[in-house]
Amino acid sequence: MMGQAFVNRDRLCVLHARGLSDREIADTLGVAVNTVWRHRRAMKLDANTPSNRLSPEDVDLIRKRAGEGFTAASVAGELGVTKPAVASAARREGITFGAGRREEIRCRAEAIAAKTRSGCTQSEIAEAMGIAVTTVRKWQVRLRKRGVLPALDATPVAAVPDVPRVAAVPDVPRVAAVPPKPVAKAEPDPLDRLRDRFGAEVVQALAGIGRKGSYRRLSEVAATHSLPVKSVEGIWHRVRAA
Structure with a gap:
């Protein structure tokens, strides 16, 4: 209430008419922002925003x-x-x-769909396109939901032609089938989960930040992406741990 008593409302109206925001008016008058807000609301003045x-x-x-x-x-x-x-x-x-981004996403979806129809495995698609196997798997799920790719249980089964029966040959020992070698599963990129959750631009910007001068650079990233510095710092620690 002390800040409210010492505000010159005439001066506030002049600054508001020039298009200054509450914070800029507060800095000019040397008072708190909430003090300017209370006076402006009392005078029924709309807030000025940077877009104006x-x-x-x-x-x-x-x-x-x-x-x-x-x-x-x-x-x-x-x-x-x-x-x-x-x-x-x-x-x-x-x-x-985001027009360029949408075009990039469309091209990626078409490439994954084409390679999937041609019989490529998820590992082969990931290696050819330079992305993680988990990313390929997620895209295939989305494309199946959209109807671009057939569902897994709807894959047509090729007809097997009739084979003439051959008389069994006696006294032929059976050889046990050799089980196939298990295929090594590619390890997912831990940064993909962070990119999907917080955005590739934020993760890429934080990946190059070391400990020296980190707070200043984290503040720049927070201002660029309109995020709280505390949240950016938490994402940075996850990126470094990955």
Whole structure:
């Protein structure tokens, strides 16, 4: 309540009219952010967001980066604004992110489906495409659910032609069948689970961070991907352990 008593509301209205956010107004007036919030709500003023202050040049850059396949988080880091600000501007201007990523996913799905139909094993597909066996297995499950690949229990059985019966030859010793050698199962990449859960970009960014200067670099990753520093630090420890 002490911060609320010493706020100049006229000055607050002027700063708000210029498009400053609550935090920027608080920094200018030297008060707490929640103090500015209480006064603004009392005066029935809407909050200013970074998306309201994006210039036409910023929107052009968002459109260009979206066409190059960049994500909203990476563009937000380049512009120095939040990810929701970039996403809101993109919706207003009809800009779509992730077109390049969707094309990459479509090509990968088609390649896995084609190799599966040709009879390649999961290990062969993983080696040819440079991905983990677990990733191939997950894609095959998705493609079967979509109907792109036939279900495992719906595989047609080839008809066996009739073979003429041959009289048994007496006194021929039977040779025991040699059991086939077990196929070594490829070890799954421990980083794949982290990529599926937290995103490949976050895991790749954290993989190259060592202990020296780690907090500063972790803070940069957190700001780029709009994540809490504490969460990024926890993901970093998992990446290092993997």
